[in-house]
Amino acid sequence: MSENPHLSRRALLGMTAAVPLALTLGSGTAHAADSAYAMVYFTESTNLGDGTDYGLHLAVSPDGLNWTPLNQNNPLVTPTSGALGLRDPFLMRKQDGTFVVLATDLQGTDWSRDSVYIHVWDSTDLRTFTGYRLLKLHDMTDTHSWAPEAYWDASRGQYGILYSSVNSSGHNVIMVSYTTDFVTTTSPQVFFDPGYDVIDGNLTVGVDGVNYLYYKKAQTLVGARSTSLNPGSFTEFSTGVAHGGTEAPTVVKSLTSNTWWLWGDTYTPNGVFYAWQSSSLASGSWTALDQRTYTQPVNSKHCGITTITTTEYDNLLAKWGSPAWNRLKSYNYPARYIRHSNYVGRIDVYPIEPYKDSLWTLVPGLADSSGVSFRSVNYPTRYLRHYNYALQLDANDGTSTFAADATFYRTAGLADASWASFRSYNNPTRYIRHSDYVLRIDPISTTTDRQDATFRVGY
Incomplete structure (x- = not known):
């Protein structure tokens, strides 16, 4: 049950069988x-x-x-x-x-x-x-x-x-x-x-x-x-x-x-x-x-x-079908997910309130459709973009500068290839990473940097 401290129950498991018999x-x-x-x-x-x-x-x-x-x-x-x-x-x-x-x-x-x-x-x-x-x-x-x-x-x-x-x-x-x-x-x-x-x-x-x-x-x-x-x-x-x-x-x-x-x-x-x-x-x-x-x-x-x-x-x-949105989990802080708070991009511990702050629609990149842009689910006119290297949630003003700032290329995770990292479109030596739980784009060189810049795209 889910209850007061006086009660409750259940959840999940497993791995996948290879050959059905x-x-x-x-x-x-x-x-x-x-x-x-x-x-x-x-x-x-x-x-x-x-x-x-x-x-x-x-x-x-x-x-x-x-x-x-x-x-x-x-x-x-x-x-x-x-x-x-x-x-x-x-x-x-x-x-x-x-x-x-x-x-x-x-x-x-x-x-x-x-x-x-x-x-x-x-x-x-x-x-x-x-x-x-x-x-x-x-x-x-x-x-x-x-x-x-x-x-x-x-x-x-x-x-x-x-x-x-x-x-x-x-x-x-x-x-x-x-x-x-x-x-x-x-x-x-x-x-x-x-x-x-x-x-x-x-x-x-x-x-x-x-x-x-x-x-x-x-x-x-x-x-x-x-x-x-x-x-x-x-x-x-x-x-x-x-x-x-x-x-x-x-x-x-x-x-x-x-x-x-x-x-x-x-x-x-x-x-x-x-x-x-x-x-x-x-x-x-x-x-x-x-x-x-x-x-x-x-x-x-x-x-x-x-x-x-x-x-x-x-x-x-x-x-x-699958959900039309995704959540992004931090690799080195796996209890935390990417979210926006007061229009600032950051990672926070689940559960997140309001929960839709952590839901993102991954759309074709605004500046290059082979890339990706992160559109907010609860503020659908706003996207994650970098500004002075910090990530914030801004309304799309239709300019080429905004489109470039809001476009990223998804790559194999820098800390784990089965996860994902995101390279900036217009600052191609920089990747999305968290620093003191706040998102920004930075050059990546150390093991810690690579972990900070790795995320799991899921639900």
Whole structure:
């Protein structure tokens, strides 16, 4: 959930499989091997204003680390019952090869609002979402049904739906209700109660005969394990990880290596995703992942991730397309992005408010169409241009001088060729770089200079 410091859940992972093979899901239908990733999420800006939307958002990624929001980062569907908004969406491929989406029935941050229901959608291809309904999980009063996730319990021949509710002792526990169709459920049971407040259960089933449950405990992500899926059988074992107040754990395995990733989300509005990695779930030990390697969709909160096929990935991009804008991440300060503030170009720490200050439309260069110019999304008559070597956001006055000052050539990143650097059109010995977090164009000679002048163009 994304909540006050008393709550929440989820995020992402992975690498890309190279060759699709045929797989069979339980007794379901065969389908091509998964080779990419899909993420569901909702959005919140820092001030809960522009950029906040409690509908179902979707992004895709070939590597599970850097994401392309679909539909211009707008929702694909929005709940029409209950609270008329969702939090904490979860995405799973069912045994028959189709998908189900679950989400908390809550709009905004009114944590006092209790619901015995969750939102549910079905989908065959993630391009259309059908069968929208509210699913009742329990009859308990004065409590909630937060952060639902699902898993297949082969021994029962049922799906388990995990969610957070308050028990009779007055603290949050992880509950489970079973279902075969996500239309009706059995009576709920306590799945995990260590005797203190826990929320946001994320379950990884059947790794060398062991099942792993990660959850939020006192602002930290902690794991428990069991050789069965029986309620009450899990015991805590892992070393906790956190980056500030962290919630929303999601564990996913790389599609191409023995690497596992644990993702978490800070619980503040417009939370920041952090990731850790491990080569062994059994070790319970995690190492922080460099923020250079991953980028969350702008304003994204509390995600659910599943793997998809290459065909599904291609079809989703074909239907929804990539955003018409980009964000540019600093190479040596990867928590920071290029933005304008009071019309000055600089790099600031994400989340950025207003968030559109960090969105740019990369258009053909005003002075040379083989170059690029950076047009502001929220001030579309203004472009980044250099003036006395400093970068500022100015209105295009139509002059050749302005066009030249606002045109740059994109090159391989000076510090990392897989990233990008930008050489000035009319000062060709100078590149865009940051200095004391402010953007300017300078000659580049040192290792630090090259790092200052390298950026990742993404979303």
